[in-house]
Amino acid sequence: MKVALLAHEKFPDDAKTAVGVLRYADYDVVAVLDRTNAGTRVNDSLPDVQDAPVVASMDDVEADVDALVIGVAPIGGGFEESWRPDVRAALERGCDVYAGLHYFLAEDEEFAGLADEHGAELWDVRKPPEDLGVSDGVAADVDATVVTTVGTDCNVGKMTATRELYEAAQERGMDAAFVATGQTGILIEGSGIPVDRVISDFTAGAVERMVVEAAEDHDYVLVEGQGSIVHPAYSGVTVGIVHGSMPDYQVLCHEVGRDSVHGYDQALPPVDSFPERYETFAEPVSDSPVAAGMLNTRSVDDDADAEDAVAEFSDSIGVPADDPVRFGTDDVLEVIM
Amino acid sequence: MKVALLAHEKFPDDAKTAVGVLRYADYDVVAVLDRTNAGTRVNDSLPDVQDAPVVASMDDVEADVDALVIGVAPIGGGFEESWRPDVRAALERGCDVYAGLHYFLAEDEEFAGLADEHGAELWDVRKPPEDLGVSDGVAADVDATVVTTVGTDCNVGKMTATRELYEAAQERGMDAAFVATGQTGILIEGSGIPVDRVISDFTAGAVERMVVEAAEDHDYVLVEGQGSIVHPAYSGVTVGIVHGSMPDYQVLCHEVGRDSVHGYDQALPPVDSFPERYETFAEPVSDSPVAAGMLNTRSVDDDADAEDAVAEFSDSIGVPADDPVRFGTDDVLEVIM
Numbered sequence: 001m002k003v004a005l006l007a008h009e010k011f012p013d014d015a016k017t018a019v020g021v022l023r024y025a026d027y028d029v030v031a032v033l034d035r036t037n038a039g040t041r042v043n044d045s046l047p048d049v050q051d052a053p054v055v056a057s058m059d060d061v062e063a064d065v066d067a068l069v070i071g072v073a074p075i076g077g078g079f080e081e082s083w084r085p086d087v088r089a090a091l092e093r094g095c096d097v098y099a100g101l102h103y104f105l106a107e108d109e110e111f112a113g114l115a116d117e118h119g120a121e122l123w124d125v126r127k128p129p130e131d132l133g134v135s136d137g138v139a140a141d142v143d144a145t146v147v148t149t150v151g152t153d154c155n156v157g158k159m160t161a162t163r164e165l166y167e168a169a170q171e172r173g174m175d176a177a178f179v180a181t182g183q184t185g186i187l188i189e190g191s192g193i194p195v196d197r198v199i200s201d202f203t204a205g206a207v208e209r210m211v212v213e214a215a216e217d218h219d220y221v222l223v224e225g226q227g228s229i230v231h232p233a234y235s236g237v238t239v240g241i242v243h244g245s246m247p248d249y250q251v252l253c254h255e256v257g258r259d260s261v262h263g264y265d266q267a268l269p270p271v272d273s274f275p276e277r278y279e280t281f282a283e284p285v286s287d288s289p290v291a292a293g294m295l296n297t298r299s300v301d302d303d304a305d306a307e308d309a310v311a312e313f314s315d316s317i318g319v320p321a322d323d324p325v326r327f328g329t330d331d332v333l334e335v336i337m
Numbered sequence: 338m339k340v341a342l343l344a345h346e347k348f349p350d351d352a353k354t355a356v357g358v359l360r361y362a363d364y365d366v367v368a369v370l371d372r373t374n375a376g377t378r379v380n381d382s383l384p385d386v387q388d389a390p391v392v393a394s395m396d397d398v399e400a401d402v403d404a405l406v407i408g409v410a411p412i413g414g415g416f417e418e419s420w421r422p423d424v425r426a427a428l429e430r431g432c433d434v435y436a437g438l439h440y441f442l443a444e445d446e447e448f449a450g451l452a453d454e455h456g457a458e459l460w461d462v463r464k465p466p467e468d469l470g471v472s473d474g475v476a477a478d479v480d481a482t483v484v485t486t487v488g489t490d491c492n493v494g495k496m497t498a499t500r501e502l503y504e505a506a507q508e509r510g511m512d513a514a515f516v517a518t519g520q521t522g523i524l525i526e527g528s529g530i531p532v533d534r535v536i537s538d539f540t541a542g543a544v545e546r547m548v549v550e551a552a553e554d555h556d557y558v559l560v561e562g563q564g565s566i567v568h569p570a571y572s573g574v575t576v577g578i579v580h581g582s583m584p585d586y587q588v589l590c591h592e593v594g595r596d597s598v599h600g601y602d603q604a605l606p607p608v609d610s611f612p613e614r615y616e617t618f619a620e621p622v623s624d625s626p627v628a629a630g631m632l633n634t635r636s637v638d639d640d641a642d643a644e645d646a647v648a649e650f651s652d653s654i655g656v657p658a659d660d661p662v663r664f665g666t667d668d669v670l671e672v673i674m
Binding site (some may be wrong): 064115136137195196197198199200201202203204205211229230231232233234235236238239243244246261264265266267268269277280281283284285 | 344471472473475502532533534535536537538539540541542566567569570571572573574576577580581583598601602603604605606614618619620622
């Protein structure tokens, strides 16, 4: 499927969703829309993902496109009115539009009308299903091996770690499923439930449903975690995913140098305290050891320094660790196989 | 204000909301509707709350009534069609209707029409405000002393413990506020946010908002907890309340004899492990010692046995404890003052 990615003024550093789609999705990206970088190419800034031209607007996309994907997630999840001409142009070409915003495109009168008129679909991936319920407490009964990523903080690389693990498992011929719980993961996978948007009582239930379904057809179920057990705002979502998925293994994700909660005036506890935090929390519901770690070393220039950082992280948490983007996931994969 | 309580076929044992209103609310209860117990009086089964006649239907309520309160909460939170004639009759008398159901009366076409026609209000207490957001992580900065009840399980008496503590504090002349987080507490207090119904990302933020507002006008803020940190379905809500309220003290609630999670095939960990579970969880966000306990001894007939049970509970968790309904809250109050 051919897609264009909207990432105005944010590509690539603040366009997490667009970069995730370029790196991991099965879509064929024909263009990135960023009016401040028009004329460049994706590979100018991101050499290790699929290449595409960066253009100023949807009108500059000459190739056939099946869908326009909103590839930026502003704080608050609102819709920027400066994007409206591109969304309008896409719909007028009969092109679907996918978005992970809190603002639902399907509830926008103009977009709903245009979609209807031109036979295009609006997919608001952040809109949860209507028929969720409370957890039955049964995820531990599935036959598959369930692995859930957890973190020291938000935005340390849980989605990336889970996705890299999934791709590496598939390359080894393992029958793995990726359970997406956030908008980027859902856009990449093409399915999932935005767990941070469900009714709080249904957090664990939403995850349980996805795990049980995925386990019917797969030997390994890899669950994308969210937030952190020490996060002042998001811990409820984090722990709902842990209790809802009842994993056989937890994989602890961290970013080198992160020592306070992103955006909050709160120090992170020592990294070596996290395995026990997550295991003690999980234990009354399921025996879920933190069996491996994933370290994000994007801020470290030198590969040897990054390797040292991964070794130090592994030592401190007492289990094998990888940087999934820089060094692959072999050590972690060995543990969970 | 004069209210009638609807509790058909459930009064008093399965009508938690009706009993809570009878015991704690400032309302003057003029009748309880229960067609299977019509002709009896409230004090026949509950001698220690305000008395009222039990009648078969709204048509049998001759007294003036300002509001009909739905006093039962069926599993799933649906509306029982057999209640419709009573709700209809109430609205036709211009009487407001309050409900804590997942089914919103205001979205019922007949009820919305009747309310409009007769100038009556429909108050769905389980409908959260639309303008909630993520926590700013600031509840620890308030001037008031914040006390949050936590529990070993659902339905062990957190609302009751919090409410008894609130009433006892007021009797001592302490300037206390009650922060309601569930439907019964909200119906009793007349305000609050149903935290189990908010978007999961906003769990802590909803509680933070209530704590900050209450602390502006009060010296003590008593927060009604929900669920349990070991609950397979509800732990996300539980911990969101702990991190959102950042309490100075946590009060651990338990029911004597409870050794498995209500409705789930899961053993509870030893009671003496809970203080550390809650303190370790809270600590990265706020230093919140479990400073007291509340034991529900409703299943124990003999007062001396109940006293022994409270003493044993206190010993096991290493802090003072009370049974708030049976023996009052003096020991706990001393700790938090």
